[in-house]
């Protein structure tokens with residue numbers, strides 16, 4: 001009961017997500033920049049769950065945490081992601097710093113990880129280097145539901161291992177991570193072959209697209225010469241018939257790329273990860289070769305901004321950036337989209353990790369009680385009891401109201417009289433029953449009380 005109440009108190013403001021782009025009413029000039037969002041403590045339960053699950057699954061699969069700076073030389077991204085991609089060409093937060101250096105806020109993790117691999121001489125470390133990262137990413141896109149200008153990605157990279165099993169392992173990590181959050185995942189997968197395969201295919205594709213030019217949207221007309229593969233990814237309805245009829249990259253794969261891809265699929269079968277082959281899946285970043293994949297939530301219509309994540313192999317990138325030739329693969333998941341999916345889930349509670357709070361609120365009356373309060377709270381904290389309070393309020397009624405709003409199971413009440421007697425009142429917030437206990441015994445007494453409630457708590461699935 002307590003857990004139910006606690007959760008409903010915490011989640012009161014958490015509702016349907018399409019309003020997420022709108023700043024709070026009366027925010028005036030104090031709203032965050034367009035496409036950027038505050039994460040308030042009311043959303044903590046989602047973020048805490050995601051971060052904890054990410055850490056646990058990465059530990060379980062042997063990925064070590066790493067982080068690269070938010071700011072890098074702009075050329076790092078144009079050289080790796082590709083200057084004709086949307087991310088680099090249109091969306092980077094690009095500026096000169098005070099020394100006149102051209103820098104950019106990271107529009108993804110992979111380029112920074114590759115730079116770090118090279119600059120830290122990680123090729124001399126035992127291979128493969130399996131790492132995960134977690135943090136804010138910046139893209140100056142047109143904001144809408146599921147598309148922000150500052151968002152967060154959780155990513156995994158395996159560097160120094162060209163084996164279909166490595167691709168499959170990466171996919172299974174993301175698949176299991178999403179499954180553990182209660183999200184039914186569709187894995188879309190394709191192979192775009194090696195560079196030569198892709199060049200041959202691109203020649204064929206450009207010829208075909210030129211013949212259908214008049215049917216394409218304005219953006220895709222430009223893409224024919226700049227980045228023809230991206231046409232395949234266009235979500236505009238009028239382009240759909242042209243895309244469906246287009247030559248398929250799978251028919252242009254070399255024997256070795258085809259075999260490699262078949263092996264990846266066999267590993268996924270073995271691991272019982274369901275997948276759908278998507279011949280038009282090409283991804284929007286230039287560095288990919290061979291396997292590419294994306295994750296969608298079951299039942300969620302495929303829109304440009306509905307992929308929960310995506311990734312693939314990038315075997316040429318490290319050499320291209322000046323390192324030794326080293327194969328690699330990885331993915332990134334968009335965390336705001338995962339939070340949205342959890343918010344909209346009726347049974348999300350089952351998957352959310354409890355925030356640790358004992359359920360105790362401490363109310364005090366009078367100056368002497370107030371100074372004793374902090375001392376007692378300090379002692380309780382050392383014994384693992386997390387206590388909420390509001391020292392600025394002096395009326396008991398107000399404090400009990402606040403305790404209720406927090407969803408407290410117990411309230412400790414310390415007044416002038418109790419300070420003199422060396423006692424304290426424990427109030428059960430459900431029944432309203434109160435008992436007076438010795439201050440020196442309050443910790444063991446309250447723990448006993450909490451234990452009695454634990455039975456209820458455990459029944460409702462809490463790990464408190």
Ligand code: HAM
Nearest residue numbers: 108110147148151307308309310311312330331332334
């Ligand atoms: P990406 O497909 O550009 O891949 O981004 C990965 C995920 O980040 C997307 O599927 C989506 O969930 C989320 N995302 C992207 N843009 C936005 C946005 N504007 N607002 C909210 N969420 C967004 C990469 O970034 C690659 N670096 C992944 C990778 C790692 N490939 C190999 N290793």
